[in-house]
Amino acid sequence: MYGRTASQLLRELDIADSDNLQAFNSDTCDQVIAECENHHLMLQSLIRKLEGEQLDIQTARNEDHFGAVTHHLSLLRNKRCLMAYMYNRAEVIRSLRWKVGAKLPEEIQEKLSFSEKEYFKNHSAAIESSMSELDLDLTVDMVPPKDPYIQVRVLDDIGDNLSLGDHSFSLTKNSVHSVRRTDAEQYISQGLMEEFFA
């Protein structure tokens, strides 16, 4: 059926919830594009046939016209599916900058296509330049803070002698520190620390 392959792309997006990105499905995209080219060829040949019969394309309502209309509609449908696939992925990719940070871990990187990686890079740069203009880090304090300092437990060896704010810490696994909330936030969202409750 026309447009079936293209809808598979969106079904894939639908199954994975919005928090979960799947690898870019370039195979199916290529199939849909090939299908579009087929529709285009059919459309052209039907239009040529109409013209060959000296009929006005605007007003003729014969069997060739309805064939051409069907192919035209299928083209529009495939276009909509492809656009929606890109658009909805782009939305997730933009949100990554806020949730994960400027540097994406390997496991997410490999799910993006080349142009999506470029998109993320450019989007991230745009946010950064906007933030440096404002002189304000917009990505911290996503949850309104109660206290400027929090207790954190380190979940993985991050490094010795890392300076967070005014002090330097040796962030070894399972150690507990009291740090400035804004400094810890990026590590928590990357899954390297967790908030610690005594």
Place this chain on the structure above:
Amino acid sequence: MANYYNIDDILMEEEPITSIFQVRANGVGLLDPGSESNCVEAGAKVDLPLWLAHELHLRQAVAIGVPPCFSQRTRKEVQADAACVDLRSRCPYFYELGCKIFPLVGDKSIGPFLLYTFTSRYKEILSKSHSAPVSTSPKYLPRLTQEETQLFKAAQWSIASFRKWRVGGSRLEKASILGRKRKPAAAQLPPAG
């Protein structure tokens, strides 16, 4: 909901609609598996996806029938006990499809029927979503349509957020996209194969 990029809207338009061609159409033999030449004859009965059936109907090329999920039989079942009817297997986008299809087929009774179905199922959805534990609700969920599932999830999420707010606890969390894998070190392992 009708947004160009909306996933649910696009998937809803994929629902098959029984259509009867009023005219001959050339070069679209794929639509009718029974046709031998590459064209569809007038009078051929074909299942078209809604997006195609809708547009062709506007051009008076096809006549479309009422989908089976709005048949008298379904209506009787809904009247008997709306909450127990498995609507998803009939049509995952039951309500949206109903709203789209009724101006096309000119069946005015579909509107009140949708409203009746929704109001009688709504209470059940809400009470189950608030009482059922977050991890298990498999028996009831497969019967819901896509729209109802979204409602169910929203209700469940709101009750979970409320509980979290009441007990307090960590408000800073790891980005959910990173999944359950705790150690990024696992990603550094050489890829298998």
